[in-house]
Amino acid sequence: MELQITEEQQYYIITVSGDLDASSSVKLDDELTSAVEKGKNVILIDFSGLNYISSPGIGVFTSRLEDCESGKLFLAIYGVSDKVMKVFKLLGLDKLMPILNTKDDAKRHVQSLQKKSKL
Amino acid sequence: MQNDTYKVYRKKVNCSIDSLKEVREFVGSVLAQYNLKEGDANLMILAVDEVCCNRMEHSHGCNPNESLELVIYVDVSPRQVPHQLIFEIRDKGEIFNIVDYAVPTIEQIIKERKRGNIGLGLVKKIMDKIQIDKREGISVCRMIKEIGGTKAI
Numbered sequence: 001m002e003l004q005i006t007e008e009q010q011y012y013i014i015t016v017s018g019d020l021d022a023s024s025s026v027k028l029d030d031e032l033t034s035a036v037e038k039g040k041n042v043i044l045i046d047f048s049g050l051n052y053i054s055s056p057g058i059g060v061f062t063s064r065l066e067d068c069e070s071g072k073l074f075l076a077i078y079g080v081s082d083k084v085m086k087v088f089k090l091l092g093l094d095k096l097m098p099i100l101n102t103k104d105d106a107k108r109h110v111q112s113l114q115k116k117s118k119l
Numbered sequence: 120m121q122n123d124t125y126k127v128y129r130k131k132v133n134c135s136i137d138s139l140k141e142v143r144e145f146v147g148s149v150l151a152q153y154n155l156k157e158g159d160a161n162l163m164i165l166a167v168d169e170v171c172c173n174r175m176e177h178s179h180g181c182n183p184n185e186s187l188e189l190v191i192y193v194d195v196s197p198r199q200v201p202h203q204l205i206f207e208i209r210d211k212g213e214i215f216n217i218v219d220y221a222v223p224t225i226e227q228i229i230k231e232r233k234r235g236n237i238g239l240g241l242v243k244k245i246m247d248k249i250q251i252d253k254r255e256g257i258s259v260c261r262m263i264k265e266i267g268g269t270k271a272i
Contacts, residue, residue, distance in 0.1 A: 019143075022136045022172045029234075052143070054168050055241060059234025062225070066232050083161055090162070090244050091237065092225050 002049075003031055011107060012040035017049030020057030029060045041073050042114075044106045048079030053087055061097060068098065071117040076106035125192035125205070132171070133186050134179035134210075142171045145189060146206075152197040155266070163204065163264055166245040169238035170208050170217070170260050178212025178258070186210065206246075206262045214258040217242070218249055245270060 001024035004015040012035050016028060035043060067073040076098040080088070088094045098113075100106040130145040132138040146167045150160040171187055179185045192205040222240035223233075243249065247270050248263040264270075 019140065021139050021168065022176070023139055052165075054139075054165060054172065055238030056172070056234070058237055062228050062237065063232045063234040065229045083158070086158060086162070087165065087241070090241060096225065096229065 001027065003027060005031070007040075010042045011044050011110070012042060013044045013046060013103075015046040015049065017051075019052040020050060020060075021052065021054045022056040025056040025060050028057070032060065032064065036073065042110055043073070043075050044103065044110070045075070045077040046079050046103065047077055047081070047084060050079075050081065050084055053084050058087070058091070058093065062093075065097065068113075071113075074110045074113050074117075076100055076109045078103055078106040125194055126196065128191040128193075130189045131186050132189070133183045134175040134181055135183040136172060136175055136181055138175070138183075139168055139172055142189065143168055146191065149191050149193070150204075153193060153195070154198060154200045159266070162245045163206070166242045166262060166264075167206050167208070169242050170206075170262065173215070173217075173238060174208055174210055174212060174258075174260070177215060178210065185212070201266055203266070204264045206264070208260045209257050211256055212258055214251055214253045215260075216251060217260060218251055 001016065001018035001020055006013045014031060020028065032043065064073060064075065068075050078100045080099055085094065088097065088099065098109055100109050128149045132141050143164050146164045147160065150163060167189065174187055175181055188209040190207040190209065193201050194203045195201050217239055220239055222243060223236050228236055242262065246262040247265045247268040250261040252259040252261065
């Protein structure tokens, strides 16, 4: 698995490619922890290059969804392939996780969450 | 298992989680020989990966000096559509009762900020039957997939 980091305005974008399994998920988990510690709490995950995901990869997100709910973290995932989406759907996570089609959709989603959190 | 009516494939891997890629490649290479939908094959690969990962982590401490054996039984010849596929994961570790394991809901997992407890739930959603057995020191987790069965893949 490879990770690539880019920053666009307020967005900390992590592009994940390859296989996200028990062996590689620690690297993504560490990257997310490190980003939040640096104050980067507006994070977009680009999954367009992701070929495979298993439960440890999914766990990286389930362990953080409460932080999204409480407004500590603004997170959105985009570019998910049909193959990976099937796994999210099997768990019912397609309805519980912020999964968007494109980067622009993900940015708009995060912006709307930020507006709500300021109300 | 009546081996004479099944095509049988075997693979031994060490218990380092780095071997999971090898597990997926092996299962994928076997399933690719049969007339299966790609989506179905991908989910079967995932279920085997999840059980192997669980065995490696919880029964072998990811010790690369210990090993698992994977055995796949397919009830038809290559290029045909199987009716049934059987996946066995055999090892010398302590048996874990996946059959009676109560899978938490995904909402519970999120609420408790957990990152585990997801994989075995996936296995139960994908496979039609799961059996466990320990004989002569060998733990066996047997997963049965009926093509066209009740599980939605």
